[in-house]
Amino acid sequence: MVAATMLRPPCCRFLPPRRASSSAAAAAGPARRLLLSTPIFYANGPPHIGHLYSALLADALHRYRGLRGAGPGRLSTGTDEHGLKIQQAAAAAGTSPPELCERISALFRHALTQAAVSFTDFIRTSEPRHRRAVQHFWGRLRDGGALYRGSYEGWYCTPEECFLPGSQLADSRDAQGRPCKVSLESGHQVHWTREDNYMFKLSTFREPLRRWLQDNPEAICPQSFHQRVLHWLEEELPDLSVSRERSRLPWGIPVPGDSTQTIYVWVDALVNYLSVLGYPETHGEWWPAAHHVVGKDILKFHALYWPALLLAAGLAPPEKILVHSHWTVHGQKMSKSLGNVIDPMACMQQFTLDGFRYFLLRQGVPERDCDYYEEKVVKVVNSELADALGGLLNRSTALSINPTSTYPCFSESCFPKLDDGVPRTDGRASAEDYELVASVASLPLQVATAFEAFQIYKALECITLCVRQTNGFFQRHQPWKLNRDDPSEQLWLDTILHVTLECLRIFGTLLQPVVPHTADRLLSRLAVRPEERTLVGLTFLPRYHGQPCPFEGRLLGPSTGLLFQKLEKSLQHQTGTQKL
Structure with a gap:
């Protein structure tokens, strides 16, 4: 946190008080449309506080913009319901992917509603409107010459739903002590996979992406993440596999005109930001005035793949990508295996809705990971x-x-x-x-x-x-x-x-x-x-x-007791874990 002394207004000792109206008006700027978005949350498990933090950041920005009267605004959120992880999670739960997604999506909608997230759009990637938008988007990529059919082999990370180059891998051992490869960033195990896919010519977009970032120094915020993306553009940028064999992955949107292939889940998911705007008919009223709030773990998908896909489809990149870091629990990363995933519903019940909202937004620093503990x-x-x-x-x-x-x-x-x-x-x-x-x-x-x-x-x-x-x-x-x-x-x-x-x-x-x-x-x-x-x-x-005050002499509203009841520490640590 910034030291308190650094936040005193830069003024001489007795700066004459200014009228707050001039400050607020100066900050407001001209009225215009803006889409604020959370990521769409992967429907393979219930929400945790990392999901809620993304949503609260976007919600606070959306609400603040409304107070400023800054113009029409929308806040979109939803669930990402396709891909191999969903297919595997449904099989493990003894249910079908649609049934699993229906249940998990309802959990997310309920949690966000309970957290007073003021979303205007809730998109599910299993909806017909989204499927139609994705298939149209694919057609734009195909017709623009950005796709080709190719044989691909490499290390595939199922939890991250992507192939990883050797530079992003490390040697490790699996649960049985056998040698294996893992993702350097996430620690997830990867497996060697070979299949025939459609490929996206990502490598040809290195210079357009670099120019976009250099011409828009605030396109990715905070600045440290902007620099990270520029650094990625100096590294290996292989073409992207954007489909999967349908025999292996039937749960997803089929490639138009090719029943043997399923559209890659990340291409599918990213198009949600257009689906909520009525793509391909009415999105032009809003796009590219969009600010995406995302976690740093999905920065590459949003700051490299998404802008490149948009450019290939004849659209501009989003106006801004707002990136936040993660929440740890007592210094450890949240994980199912450690049993330390924090249930946001239990937290809101224990600490009250506003109490928990305040804590996450007060203590969360986008530039670095922040630690959660009840005390x-x-x-x-x-x-x-x-x-x-x-x-x-x-x-x-x-x-x-x-x-x-x-x-x-x-x-x-x-x-x-x-x-x-x-x-x-x-x-x-x-x-x-x-x-x-x-x-x-x-x-x-x-x-x-x-x-x-x-x-x-x-x-x-x-x-x-x-x-x-x-x-x-x-x-x-x-x-x-x-x-x-x-x-x-x-x-x-x-x-x-x-x-x-x-x-x-x-x-x-x-x-x-x-x-x-x-x-x-x-x-x-x-x-x-x-x-x-x-x-x-x-x-x-x-x-x-010397101006009149409209409140002077006005009867105060009724007292409803304490503004905020003091919290008591739970002896049972009732928010410590979440059943998954």
């Missing part, structure tokens, strides 16, 4: 949601300190504007108070910058720092000790509460993409109406600038 979830959520944010709301709206339950008035005499950047001596506000107001005023732009850079965790760090500053402001002035019978003291008391509630309103607005239910409760308590919860025209502390 960390409890510590982060209790400290930042229950204590810092919830405690501040509860204290500043308590009847004992605000008996009229209204949004109090702001006094310019108590909190006068800065005089050429220097705090005035005729008010009650201190230098630290002006620093707080400057920090919160700059917060919408900081959050916008972090979201644009695919660093949602940094956005939450910025918000957390401001929440702590606001708690310091409230504690420093101890409004509960002020004498309400003294008019000047009452003015200062009201001003302290007004500033605090204004800070909370900004926090609640900005937290909506991450913790939608908690943010709704916070904003409802502050009597912020639904139409007042967007970033369009967002203002902070308008009375400081």
Whole structure:
């Protein structure tokens, strides 16, 4: 994580507070269409927290874009239901591939719905609309001369559904101690396979891919993954086998005009991003304005194979590929064999929906693997949601300190504007108070910058720092000790509460993409109406600038108790494993 001191706004000691509206408007940009997508999840087993993390990243970006009023947006997700792994998993479960996929796809849809992922499209690769799109796409590749029939042999990795060159292999031993080859990246065992396939002329796209990446330095984010793809383009780039013998793999989409071949599962799966847009008829209204959120393990498929296939089919590459790293559990990679696969449904039940959403987006750093353990979830959520944010709301709206339950008035005499950047001596506000107001005023732009850079965790760090500053402001002035019978003291008391509630309103607005239910409760308590919860025209502390505040004097919403109930650590570690 970036050190907290690095996230203070780059300002002089007493930067005059800015209006939040200008920051939000500057970040919004022109309205346009955009497709955000998760990967489609492989339907050979139930969802785990890695799947949920991909979906939550995409969901937060989608929700944030909606708050900005940035134009029509779609969020697609779904399940990848073809390929040898599905065929093998169905056989092992004593069922058919369609029955297995029906059950697993339903699990994913349910988990994403329970996690409040606001998807607009859920695609299954077994659907007729997808099959039609894939076969049309194949026809475009064929007609453009990008395919040829050839004999292929090499090391095949079934879990990864691809052939691997020798440079990506290592020597190992199998469960019986016999020598074998494994994938360097995943550790999965590979097997020598020879068959007649259709081949895609991937090797001819080295220079077009390199030009695409050089001309679009932000096409792959974070930058370290952009560099990794450029490095791959310097290595061996063999033509890609894009079909399998149907006698070996009947579960998949047949090659048009050749009943002996099944379309390679990755070609099939990648076309889902076009299927949801109505390819080949209506996709042009959206494509290539697409941002794919993917895990680093499928980067090569999305950053090399997919753009090359699109170019061969006469389409532009996607606008952006947003890459994240993996979650480990107590320092170990999640795996069925270790029995440490984390069940997201159990986590949401134990830590609450918003609690677990917050943890994954707060602690997940796309550039590097992040570690999950229960104690960390409890510590982060209790400290930042229950204590810092919830405690501040509860204290500043308590009847004992605000008996009229209204949004109090702001006094310019108590909190006068800065005089050429220097705090005035005729008010009650201190230098630290002006620093707080400057920090919160700059917060919408900081959050916008972090979201644009695919660093949602940094956005939450910025918000957390401001929440702590606001708690310091409230504690420093101890409004509960002020004498309400003294008019000047009452003015200062009201001003302290007004500033605090204004800070909370900004926090609640900005937290909506991450913790939608908690943010709704916070904003409802502050009597912020639904139409007042967007970033369009967002203002902070308008009375400081001599402008009217629409909330001043408004009756607060009803109290519903604690904003966020503190979590307790489970003695049974009930989220530790998942039955597969």
